[in-house]
Amino acid sequence: MVLHNLTLSAAAERIRARQVSSEELTRACLDRIAATEDKLKAFVVVTGDQALEAARRADADAAAGHYHGPLHGIPVAVKDLCDIAGLPTTSSSLVRADYMPDADAAIVERLKAAGAVIVGKTHTHEFAYGIETPTTRNPWNPTTIPGGSSGGSGATVAAGGAFMGIGTDTGGSIRIPASLCGTVGLKPTYGRVSRAGVTSLSWSLDHVGPLTRSVRDAALSLAVLAGYDVRDPGSINVPVPDYLQGLADGVKGLHLGVPRNFYFEHVEPETERLVRDALAELERQGAVLVEVDLPLADLYMAVEFGICMPEASAYHQEMLRTKATRYNDDVRTSLEVGEMIAATDYIKALRVRQRIKEGWRDAFQSIDALVAPSVPAVAVTAGQKSFTWEDGVEEALINGYVRLSAPGNITGLPAISVPCGFSKAGLPAGLQILGKPFDEAMVLRIAEAYERSTAWHEQHPAL
Amino acid sequence: MPRPPIDAAAVRTQAAMVRYEVAEDRAAALAPALEAVLASLDALDAVELRETPPASTFDPRWER
Numbered sequence: 001m002v003l004h005n006l007t008l009s010a011a012a013e014r015i016r017a018r019q020v021s022s023e024e025l026t027r028a029c030l031d032r033i034a035a036t037e038d039k040l041k042a043f044v045v046v047t048g049d050q051a052l053e054a055a056r057r058a059d060a061d062a063a064a065g066h067y068h069g070p071l072h073g074i075p076v077a078v079k080d081l082c083d084i085a086g087l088p089t090t091s092s093s094l095v096r097a098d099y100m101p102d103a104d105a106a107i108v109e110r111l112k113a114a115g116a117v118i119v120g121k122t123h124t125h126e127f128a129y130g131i132e133t134p135t136t137r138n139p140w141n142p143t144t145i146p147g148g149s150s151g152g153s154g155a156t157v158a159a160g161g162a163f164m165g166i167g168t169d170t171g172g173s174i175r176i177p178a179s180l181c182g183t184v185g186l187k188p189t190y191g192r193v194s195r196a197g198v199t200s201l202s203w204s205l206d207h208v209g210p211l212t213r214s215v216r217d218a219a220l221s222l223a224v225l226a227g228y229d230v231r232d233p234g235s236i237n238v239p240v241p242d243y244l245q246g247l248a249d250g251v252k253g254l255h256l257g258v259p260r261n262f263y264f265e266h267v268e269p270e271t272e273r274l275v276r277d278a279l280a281e282l283e284r285q286g287a288v289l290v291e292v293d294l295p296l297a298d299l300y301m302a303v304e305f306g307i308c309m310p311e312a313s314a315y316h317q318e319m320l321r322t323k324a325t326r327y328n329d330d331v332r333t334s335l336e337v338g339e340m341i342a343a344t345d346y347i348k349a350l351r352v353r354q355r356i357k358e359g360w361r362d363a364f365q366s367i368d369a370l371v372a373p374s375v376p377a378v379a380v381t382a383g384q385k386s387f388t389w390e391d392g393v394e395e396a397l398i399n400g401y402v403r404l405s406a407p408g409n410i411t412g413l414p415a416i417s418v419p420c421g422f423s424k425a426g427l428p429a430g431l432q433i434l435g436k437p438f439d440e441a442m443v444l445r446i447a448e449a450y451e452r453s454t455a456w457h458e459q460h461p462a463l
Numbered sequence: 464m465p466r467p468p469i470d471a472a473a474v475r476t477q478a479a480m481v482r483y484e485v486a487e488d489r490a491a492a493l494a495p496a497l498e499a500v501l502a503s504l505d506a507l508d509a510v511e512l513r514e515t516p517p518a519s520t521f522d523p524r525w526e527r
Binding site for chain 2: 189190191204236296298299301302303305306309320321333334336337339340341345347348349350351352353354355357361411412413436437438
């Protein structure tokens with residue numbers, strides 16, 4: 001048994017049964033990180049000593065009969081946008097190299113209360129403002145990108161450095177690295193998970209969620225992370241259900257929307273084939289596939305960037321004026337451009353967002369969920385800056401990778417990426433499932449039904 | 464009314480309006496990026512918004 005390759009669920013069962021200790025699991029993850037970090041560079045900081053101390057506390061609690069739940073003693077990694085008291089939150093930026101929070105982010109409080117063991121803080125594309133995570137490489141092929149902005153969490157979860165990694169998602173930053181690194185990535189409904197203590201990219205679009213090695217792991221993680229928090233103005237006070245209940249109910253009789261427009265345009269043929277195969281598998285299991293047309297699709301990117309760019313520039317306004325040269329050039333450029341967007345255009349984007357929300361509500365009247373590719377292509381070689389599609393159209397890399405995930409941020413709907421196969425080059429692809437507001441349970445149920453029929457999630461990169 | 468082409472001088476003027484100083488060479492590099500983003504936003508004019516309010520306090524629930 002290779003401990004670092006277990007799913008979180010399997011590791012939790014072993015801890016509960018006292019077949020393995022948290023210290024053993026933590027040492028296995030730390031050893032794996034040590035063995036792979038020179039190739040992946042997934043971590044800003046590895047907190048080995050603190051992790052072992054937390055693991056020994058978890059073992060002592062377990063020995064005393066105090067079991068805190070499925071994350072008890074489980075090694076996890078936290079994206080370095082999230083505050084952990086006593087550790088810098090660098091946001092993978094020189095601008096914030098010396099920023100030292102004195103309190104834990106809400107999700108870190110929840111992880112600690114659940115008994116999780118934090119092994120370190122993972123790299124993000126600088127301030128989450130990009131999809132490459134240039135510090136970090138993809139464990140399936142270290143010449144390629146892990147995606148982003150939660151690239152460090154995607155890389156280390158896939159490689160066995162942690163059983164779960166926290167990500168944030170403003171335009172796809174959980175689902176993109178999940179897809180490119182071959183993990184599950186769950187962006188919950190807007191307002192479901194508190195962002196208190198998490199460095200903002202765009203208040204209106206930011207979400208926090210887990211990257212894991214199985215759908216069940218994502219369900220267990222969300223159960224810990226979800227819940228109302230008055231400190232986050234975007235937090236919404238709705239009940240948190242039992243995400244395991246109904247998880248194995250399958251898809252028989254469910255109506256799954258397959259987009260007729262937008263989601264299969266400018267998608268690599270190989271990726272489209274893998275997603276179509278996954279749709280066929282869901283149909284074989286009894287789902288009813290329903291073609292749907294999505295409204296205002298040609299405006300999704302304008303709305304995404306029309307909201308994200310001015311909000312990001314507002315957050316960075318003072319830092320840009322005092323530390324501009326410390327930003328990487330791509331992020332600095334985006335922040336400078338965002339400064340020059342008129343408030344009226346920003347508000348227009350917010351008004352069109354409302355229309356898109358209404359249109360998606362109507363599109364969902366006849367379906368239980370929407371199923372589509374997570375991203376239009378598998379991981380590209382580091383340094384590649386654009387896609388050239390079959391019809392000759394050239395698209396900036398960030399636009400291409402964000403294009404299919406941004407609707408989930410604009411609508412705020414729950415969305416998951418689940419592995420759906422590998423390209424001929426051995427790189428993973430992701431299937432995206434989007435659900436109704438706060439219906440993460442349905443998204444998880446469909447993803448689990450698909451995952452159960454495949455073995456994609458059981459494969460591990462040969463680093 | 465279409466926007467005029469954006470050049471380095473326009474970038475510097477716009478930046479000055481938001482109290483941000485941009486060097487001449489950097490302004491030239493920013494011009495095409497700004498032009499692309501603004502052109503993208505101009506496409507939003509196609510939507511008949513009438514009384515639609517902004518989703519500035521966003522709640523993804525369809526029903527309250």
